[in-house]
Amino acid sequence: MIWLPSLWSEKLLHLLLPRTCAACARDLPFPLEGPLCGGCMQGLEPLRPPWCPRCGGPSNLRGPCPQCPRLDPGVPVARAAFKYRGPLPPLLHAFKYRGRLDAGRTLGDWMAGAWRRHPELGRPDALVPVPLHPARLRSRGFNQARVLAERLAPAARTPVRDLAVRVVDTPPQARRARAERGGRLAGAFKAAPWARGLRLVLIDDAMTSGETLAACAGALWEAGAADVKAFVLTRA
Numbered sequence: 001m002i003w004l005p006s007l008w009s010e011k012l013l014h015l016l017l018p019r020t021c022a023a024c025a026r027d028l029p030f031p032l033e034g035p036l037c038g039g040c041m042q043g044l045e046p047l048r049p050p051w052c053p054r055c056g057g058p059s060n061l062r063g064p065c066p067q068c069p070r071l072d073p074g075v076p077v078a079r080a081a082f083k084y085r086g087p088l089p090p091l092l093h094a095f096k097y098r099g100r101l102d103a104g105r106t107l108g109d110w111m112a113g114a115w116r117r118h119p120e121l122g123r124p125d126a127l128v129p130v131p132l133h134p135a136r137l138r139s140r141g142f143n144q145a146r147v148l149a150e151r152l153a154p155a156a157r158t159p160v161r162d163l164a165v166r167v168v169d170t171p172p173q174a175r176r177a178r179a180e181r182g183g184r185l186a187g188a189f190k191a192a193p194w195a196r197g198l199r200l201v202l203i204d205d206a207m208t209s210g211e212t213l214a215a216c217a218g219a220l221w222e223a224g225a226a227d228v229k230a231f232v233l234t235r236a
Contacts, residue, residue, distance in 0.1 A: 022094035022103045023087035035103040036087055043086035046114065056080055057235065072214030074221060075228065079121060080207060080235040081114035088234055092205060096144050104144060108151025111233055115155050121201055121229055126161040127153055130204040130216050133169035148233060149203040163195045164216055185215035196224030207235040
């Protein structure tokens with residue numbers, strides 16, 4: 001059998017199965033440079049300073065942060081790479097619910113770029129992806145937080161370790177009204193005893209109320225972690 005050169009093989013595959021922008025569904029040109037078209041790429045909004053030194057939300061630093069009360073004391077420092085606007089919501093949806101792992105890998109690479117803007121996250125001993133309940137992991141086929149963490153790890157020069165498990169399955173936070181969220185995640189996570197003494201950074205795709213991060217961080221603190229911070233792709 002005579003094999004076509006790789007570039008021509010990829011071009012033929014693109015003609016037979018054209019890829020579309022994960023945000024707006026326009027056809028993507030060949031060669032592919034990512035999951036978004038040029039127009040959607042320009043719509044991304046990275047979070048830039050000034051931001052709140054605690055919760056990482058946009059802040060003018062002239063008064064109390066209006067978003068900090070949403071963040072549990074169990075997460076003393078949280079940071080996000082992007083605002084939840086423009087093409088990011090449909091791109092994240094394509095990754096999580098349509099299996100666009102190419103989108104997930106790109107999002108993780110973007111998080112790696114943003115990590116360099118946050119020296120306050122320090123040099124943790126491990127990145128800990130927020131775990132899915134086993135039933136949801138079987139249904140989805142992957143943990144989106146772990147995909148992001150694995151792409152981020154080289155930039156952070158830190159290994160990815162699964163130091164927590166989710167023992168209670170609950171509806172996604174984003175689908176519930178804020179008033180319905182409080183207290184629903186108590187006891188939802190358990191942490192491994194070997195988290196003791198480690199400096200950790202939790203990794204997740206999004207922060208809405210902050211309750212998921214707080215519940216997972218709480219389990220790690222109970223296991224004896226020395227420090228727990230959080231870094232997410234986006235925040236509402």
